Amino acid sequence: MNIRFEGKAKVIADFESYNVVTDLDKSIGGESEGLNPFQLFLVSLSCCTGLFARQYMEKHGIALADKHIEVTFDFDDSSDLRGVNIKLFVGNNFPADNETPLINAMKVCKVKKHLRTDIDFRYEIIRK
Numbered sequence: 001m002n003i004r005f006e007g008k009a010k011v012i013a014d015f016e017s018y019n020v021v022t023d024l025d026k027s028i029g030g031e032s033e034g035l036n037p038f039q040l041f042l043v044s045l046s047c048c049t050g051l052f053a054r055q056y057m058e059k060h061g062i063a064l065a066d067k068h069i070e071v072t073f074d075f076d077d078s079s080d081l082r083g084v085n086i087k088l089f090v091g092n093n094f095p096a097d098n099e100t101p102l103i104n105a106m107k108v109c110k111v112k113k114h115l116r117t118d119i120d121f122r123y124e125i126i127r128k
Helices: 037-059 095-107
Strands: 002-006 008-017 020-023 068-075 079-090 120-126
Touching: 020 037, 037 068, 037 079, 037 095, 079 095, 095 120
Parallel strands: 079 120
Antiparallel strands: 002 008, 008 020, 068 079
């Protein structure tokens, strides 16, 4: 991986065939042309969870059309991550016997495995 610097605060990672642009908000000296590294981390964690959910549903023949995930985060007074709240919206026709195995599949996200163990992950299946 090669890291290079551009503009006021951009840091760009050349990783394999991808260029990942990170930046700071204009209010703190950047140009707002990319997520800041911590935002990118939160997106990575969320997308990893989504990927494992998607793979589970595809493997079990569950349609993805009406499914989506909402992720929110809890921080302490020092802005340290303390909790991750994952709500998977599955629609009214989702097979009940797949709920626990699907949550278990989301829990093996590789990004999550590299986090501190004191971060509280909460998973919820929402039928809407």
